[in-house]
Amino acid sequence: MHYLGTATVKFKQSVLEPQGKAIQLSLHENGYKGIELVRVGKHIEVTLQAESIEEARSNMNQIAEELLYNPVMEVCEIHVEEIQAK
């Protein structure tokens, strides 16, 4: 079975995120009103094979912990769904 795992990695609220600040400043300079906060994170898609959705979730959690995010500075949300083989 084929699964699509999605990991959304964001900096913790207490951590300065310069790319978002740059976008926010640029929006302000371009005349946009009412922009309160911009934060940029990562959206990581992993297509993987597994026997079941539980196995796919477990693999995805392990991958995220090993490679996709740094728990000191970031938080990671994981979503897994079954997909059709291409």
Added chain:
Amino acid sequence: MHYLGTATVKFKQSVLEPQGKAIQLSLHENGYKGIELVRVGKHIEVTLQAESIEEARSNMNQIAEELLYNPVMEVCEIHVEEIQAK
């Protein structure tokens, strides 16, 4: 009213995405089986004020086109929802 706009920016399937390739290779070297594809994109959150959700969506679309993605190489999915003021 306060809204949270989320833009998910991904490279088009035809575009080589080296960060994902590096993760894929690293997973392979670490013994993970069944990883078919890894793609890294951006997850951008914009907190903004607007009179209505329609106005917030319209602002978010304009911001995305101006600053958040390059339509030649990337695709962008936008989601807007109302949030409580902090």
